[in-house]
Amino acid sequence: MIVSLDWVRRWAPVLIASGAALLLLHRAARWFAESHPAWKRRITILWVILCFWLVAGIAVADLTVAAIFPATLVNWIEATALLIVISSFSAFGMAWCGRVRAEEFSPARRQLLNTARGLLVAAPAALAGYGVFLERDRIQLKEVHLVVPRLPPALDGLHIVQLSDMHRSAFFSRQQLDRAVAMANEVKPQLIFVTGDLITRRGDPLDDCLDSLSRLRAEAGIFGCHGNHEVYARCQEYATIEGLKHGIRYLRHESELLLFGGARLNLCGVDYQRLSLPYLAGAESLVKPDAFNLLLSHNPDVFSVAEQKGFQLVLSGHTHGGQINVEILSENLNLARFFTPYVLGEYRRENSVAYVTPGLGTVGVPIRLGVPPEVTSIRLCAS
16 A cells, blocks of 8 residues: 555644654653542543543544544544643643652742643643634734736736635534625625635535625636645535536636736636645646736645746635744744645745635634634735
8 A cells, every 4th residue: 555645744743643642641640640649540530531532533534434423523523632632731741740749849939830830731721712712713804915026017906805714614604604705795806716625524514605605796706726625525526516506616727817908817726736746737738828827726835836837826725824823033833834835925936926825714623823714805016
């Protein structure tokens, strides 16, 4: 059996994080039991429950297993399993602090230690609560002015709205998506692009998502491309056909020539580009030398290849901006940085520009920190 790079990319972080969590939980449980002998039985039972739930979370990450259960139940199992992974670090820290013998400290130092331990335990819960109940629901309309080299004069000021990564599921409701649609319509764009991941997995409300998106309005049309979760849910064909019925034209290795004044905009779209295959294979055939070439690609990894093939602008999503992002000394720290250099915002090469939107929904844990959901309003500007 040949293991693909896509398989490694999908499963390696899951297995590494789960293994680390199991080790940390085991060590924390031993230390808690040593310091609280009367609670040993209860601690053991809790450790077994947490391990069982973590293993269940790993199991439902597999599409074959997940298909057996209702999508909402799978969403909750996966989310709580990931929260256990995150919480395992604070549990380990609290247990380690508790191992230090109290008699080695003065009363003042002992009080400081207890306060630090309390903060250590409370911080993850507080941050998770903020990310779940506040920032995850704080959809913002972000205005972006993209300066594009050699932009035709007639396209200067072209107004585009981009929606991406809805992940319509138990953790992103119809009400939230309707609000994003209303925000997009309010700015009256000329074009609207929907760049993938309508849902997370099979069983999620795809038809309901498309029904909400059918309310989008743009004078030159609504176009889209598919993401990796359309692949996982095996709904690319269905979403393409039903999307067209709802007014969304999905471009699957296709192009559409649009005219704005005297300018020709060659709009191209591709399906999710797998890591194990050459990026944008054959996409050069979509490029028109006498037009401005804009590419819709769910994953932004293709940017450098897109420039080589002649695309002047690439619009992507996929990364969620890291979803949980911490800024330290002007550096953004998030998991997405381990997989792609194109995580969030504007990127430039000599002959091309890309914008990566953080999108709207979440995957895994229903938390956003440091990257609120975004409806992106883009104005193209001549350099």
